[in-house]
Amino acid sequence: MNIVEMKDIIWDREEKTVLKNVNWTIKKGEHWCLLGLNGSGKTTMLNMINGYIWPTSGSVSVLGHRFGEYDLRELRKRIGWVSTSLHERLYYNDNALSIVLSGKFASIGVYDEIQEADENKAITILKQLGCEQLIARKYGTFSQGEKQRVLIARALMNDPELLILDEPCTGLDLFAREQVLAMIEQLATIEEAPTLIYVTHHVEEILPCFNKTLLVKDGMVFAEGNTSQILNSHTLSQFFEVPVHIEQRSRRNWLEVVN
Numbered sequence: 509m510n511i512v513e514m515k516d517i518i519w520d521r522e523e524k525t526v527l528k529n530v531n532w533t534i535k536k537g538e539h540w541c542l543l544g545l546n547g548s549g550k551t552t553m554l555n556m557i558n559g560y561i562w563p564t565s566g567s568v569s570v571l572g573h574r575f576g577e578y579d580l581r582e583l584r585k586r587i588g589w590v591s592t593s594l595h596e597r598l599y600y601n602d603n604a605l606s607i608v609l610s611g612k613f614a615s616i617g618v619y620d621e622i623q624e625a626d627e628n629k630a631i632t633i634l635k636q637l638g639c640e641q642l643i644a645r646k647y648g649t650f651s652q653g654e655k656q657r658v659l660i661a662r663a664l665m666n667d668p669e670l671l672i673l674d675e676p677c678t679g680l681d682l683f684a685r686e687q688v689l690a691m692i693e694q695l696a697t698i699e700e701a702p703t704l705i706y707v708t709h710h711v712e713e714i715l716p717c718f719n720k721t722l723l724v725k726d727g728m729v730f731a732e733g734n735t736s737q738i739l740n741s742h743t744l745s746q747f748f749e750v751p752v753h754i755e756q757r758s759r760r761n762w763l764e765v766v767n
């Protein structure tokens with residue numbers, strides 16, 4: 509079973525074709541980084557994987573289910589979703605524990621009865637992710653980095669098979685970014701780790717655990733494959749349309765524009 513299969517996807521909006529014949533297959537055991545500039549179509553692809561939008565033509569299947577043949581609400585419970593757009597929708601006065609518990613229902617608040625086992629699980633996840641001190645604190649008082657870590661904890665509450673991280677390091681200072689990245693790297697190493705999709709504009713955020721990379725440009729797949737083969741100066745210079753030089757240090761990639 510493929511985790512995600514997008515075949516010949518076209519998505520038309522008003523005068524514009526946003527996705528232009530996208531093909532993308534994610535297999536179990538792969539962790540993907542999705543790299544692209546602003547407006548290239550990354551979020552649109554994620555919204556399609558989550559069933560929030562439907563392709564104009566082509567087919568999408570996620571976790572072995574073709575869209576249109578399965579209850580999307582059930583499917584969404586198997587997908588963890590971390591996105592800054594969630595920040596605005598969560599409740600300022602909820603503490604970290606309630607936020608993480610809401611992940612069980614893939615809902616914003618907690619409307620169902622909570623079992624003691626759920627609460628223990630939420631606390632364990634928060635502790636594992638180094639957020640012990642936040643458990644009883646209000647979400648509205650968290651720093652951006654703390655918010656991101658709690659959102660990742662929330663996404664793990666349902667033991668998702670697929671975890672989508674949409675620009676999780678946006679707005680973080682260097683240290684908060686490295687903390688979040690370390691957390692993701694640790695997550696990828698655990699047994700039964702979910703398949704990860706990590707969306708970013710920044711090459712240096714591509715962790716060694718992301719063994720696959722997809723370059724998206726202007727609604728099309730520019731290149732895809734093993735990260736080690738995709739991330740080279742030649743391919744990225746063509747991708748960004750400026751000469752760039754890429755260097756590997758400490759198993760991460762660092763990019764500079766060549767004058």
Ligand SMILES: Nc1ncnc2c1ncn2[C@@H]1O[C@H](COP(=O)(O)OP(=O)(O)OP(=O)(O)O)[C@@H](O)[C@H]1O
Binds near residue numbers: 522526548552
């Ligand atoms: N509902 C819509 N109607 C019309 N155009 C849309 C719609 N949604 C997205 N677009 C357009 O499609 C293009 C791709 O948008 P998308 O949000 O997927 O890009 P992105 O790669 O995620 O960008 P960013 O990195 O800035 O978040 C943009 O030009 C955007 O304006």
